Amino acid sequence: SDLSSSWGVSGAYSETAAEKAYPNCEAVPCEQFDIAFEVTYCGEVQLPIRHCLLANHGVRVEDLTRVLSHPQALAQCENTLTTLRVIREAVDNTAGAAQFVALHKLKDTTDVASLGAARVYDMNVLAQDIQDDADNITRFLMLAREPVIPGTDRPFKVDPTKNSRLK
Numbered sequence: 001s002d003l004s005s006s007w008g009v010s011g012a013y014s015e016t017a018a019e020k021a022y023p024n025c026e027a028v029p030c031e032q033f034d035i036a037f038e039v040t041y042c043g044e045v046q047l048p049i050r051h052c053l054l055a056n057h058g059v060r061v062e063d064l065t066r067v068l069s070h071p072q073a074l075a076q077c078e079n080t081l082t083t084l085r086v087i088r089e090a091v092d093n094t095a096g097a098a099q100f101v102a103l104h105k106l107k108d109t110t111d112v113a114s115l116g117a118a119r120v121y122d123m124n125v126l127a128q129d130i131q132d133d134a135d136n137i138t139r140f141l142m143l144a145r146e147p148v149i150p151g152t153d154r155p156f157k158v159d160p161t162k163n164s165r166l167k
């Protein structure tokens with residue numbers, strides 16, 4: 001199948017967004033984007049986002065002092081995190097936060113990420129649907145590297161409004 005790359009590690013929301021935008025493609029997580037090329041805006045995809053509070057097995061809510069997640073996820077769970085009285089620490093990806101907490105077997109740190117991330121990194125789900133807005137819809141931008149006609153250095157401009165797959 002064709003590939004589409006999504007920013008972040010496996011279990012990130014962006015992976016789900018890429019799969020929704022390109023159903024016939026396999027989403028490949030990509031931890032770094034080469035910023036040395038031009039990107040074209042191709043469209044947007046909207047996803048209902050349901051955040052979970054993840055921790056290592058055996059960790060209780062009372063043990064938590066810190067939460068790691070993407071800044072947008074931390075902001076979307078403001079009420080829950082304030083009630084928990086945990087120190088917020090922003091990282092670049094929700095699933096990356098889960099991977100970090102799992103890898104380092106942290107016992108005082110939680111992370112806000114998807115149910116999918118809980119599965120991928122074998123973490124315990126302390127709470128589900130912790131976002132302030134029960135119907136949290138988040139927009140993801142689809143960007144493409146400027147396609148180049150093979151054999152030339154000329155970029156091939158695409159008209160994003162003509163691409164019916166992006167609807």
Ligand SMILES: O=C(O)C(=O)Cc1ccccc1
Binds near residue numbers: 011014072138
């Ligand atoms: O970090 C992720 O998994 C993302 O895809 C970014 C994000 C963060 C919060 C809500 C939606 C997407």
